[in-house]
Amino acid sequence: MAGMPDDGQDPGPRLRGLEALLDAAADYEIINLDADGNVASWNSGAQALLGYPAAEVIGKPVSLFYEASDRAAGLPEEDLGRAREAGRLEAEGWRVRKDGRRFWASVITAAIRADDGTVTGYARVTRDVSDRRQADLMFRGLLESAPDAMLIVAADGRIELVNRQAEELFGYSRDELAGQQVEMLVPPRFRQRHPGYRETFFAAARNRPMGAGLELSGLRRDGTEFPVEISLSPLETDQGIRAVAAIRDATERREQEQRLRHQRDEIMELSTPVIQVWDKVLALPLIGTLDSARAARLTEGLLEKIAEHQAEVIILDVSGVPTIDTQVAQHLLRTVQAATLMGAASIMSGVRPETAQAIVHLGIDLGRLRTRNTLRDALQLALLMVREREGAAGAAAAVAAGGTG
C-alpha cells in the first residue's frame, strides 16, 4: 500500500525515470514516509544530507532525524498531523545527522492520499538552509544592535521590520508595527503629504537624510510628538527595493541648539551694555570688534534706553574697540545721528592715538561729535551739559509761569 512497491515487480520505465530524478537531486533529501511516519524510501540526497545509508533507515521512524528536545516535545508527530490536516506543511527546524551534527532545515511535507481520501503516507523534501539562516541572524543582529531606531519599509509604505530601539522610541511593539503603514508614526498634520515624499524616495532611491533642513517630528503611541532626525537608505531585496530608515530622537539636540541660540543672544546683550551713569546720562562702553549685527543691536538698544531713561546725553566709550575703520565709524555715526534725532547729545571718549590717526587718514568726518580723552572727562562734560539744559528749562518754566501768572 505504501509509497514504494516491494513485490519485486518491474516498476516500469516511468518509475525508474522518477527514481533517477530523485537521486539526481543531490542537495535535497527526498523521502517517502508511510502512514505511521516511518521511512519508506530514501534518496542519495538524503544519504548525503543525513549521513545514513538507505539500509539503516528504511522502516525507522522519521523522528530519528529530529533533535532530542524536539522529539520529547512531540514535534515529529505534530508535523505529520499538521501535514495530514492541511495536506501540506512547510516548516523550518533543526535536524540531526548520523554523526550528531545538526543543521537548520527547510522541510516540506505533503500527505499522500488514496482515492477514498485516507492518508497512505507522506512525501517529504528537506533542504539544508543553515547558510541562509546564518545570514538572516546576522542581518537581524545588525538591525538590533544599531544605535538608532530602524524601520524597513516597502514601497507601498508597509512596515516590514523594526528593531527594539524603534519599539522603545515609538512605544509600539514590533507586532503592532509590522504590516502597518509607516504614516502611523508621522504626526497627522504631515501625514497627508508623506506618501508623496515616500514615492519620491523610491523613484530615485539613494542614501539621504529625510527632509534636509526641515525640523521633522515623530508621533508616539501615546499621541505625543518629538523631534527626530531620519536618514534613509535603499535596500535591494528579491521582493524589490526597501527603504531603511534610521531614526534618532533629536529632542536633546534641538534643546541644545536652542540653548546655544539663547546664549548667543545673551552674549550679544552683554557685549553691548548701556549703563545709566548719572541722571539723564547713559554710558555705552564698547568692547571688541563692531560688526553690522552688533552695531544694529547697539543702536536699537541705546535708543530704547534713551526713551526709557529720558536721557539727554550719551557717552560712547571706544577705548575697548581695537580698530576703528570706515565701517565702524559709519556705524558709530549712525548711532549718534539717531540719538541726536531723539534729542540726546553724544560724547565720544577713549579714542586712542592710533585710532585718531586712522580716522583722520581715512577722511572720516565725525561731524559735530564732541570728544573727550577719558571717560571721566566725558562724564564731566555730560554733567555740565545736563545742568545747562536744566538751567534753561528752569528759566523757560519761570518765563512760562510769569507769562501766564
Add this chain to the structure above:
Amino acid sequence: MSDMVPIMQVGDTLLVSLQGDLDDATVIGIEEHLTSEVARRGAAGTLIDVSGLTVVDSFIARVLARVVGMIRLLGSEAAIVGIQPAVAITLVELGVPMAGLNTALNAEQGMALLRRLRSDGSRRPD
C-alpha cells in the same frame, strides 16, 4: 485742517502734535497752516511733537525739515520732539538730511531747548 491738527499755545510757544497715519496731502496742509499760524500769532518758538508717529517716511521727514526752515525764516525757533527709536533708526537708514535740526526727547525738554536757542540767538549779535 485746523480741526485735524490742533495748534496749542503755551506762553509764546506753539505746540503741534502729529498723530496716526499721515498722508502727503495732510502733511502739506500742516506745513501751510503752521507757517501762517506762526506768522499770525508772532510765536517766539514752535514745537512739533511726533511721539504719536510710529512711521515717518522720507517725504514726511523732508516736509518737517522744510517747515522748521520756514519757521526760522519767520524769526522764530522750531524743534521736533519725541522721535521714537524705530523712527530715528529708519530716518538715519534712509539718509534723510535732518542734520542741524533741533530735536528733544519730549515737549518739556523741547521748551528748554527753544529757550536756550533764543538766548543764544539774542546773545550772538552782541
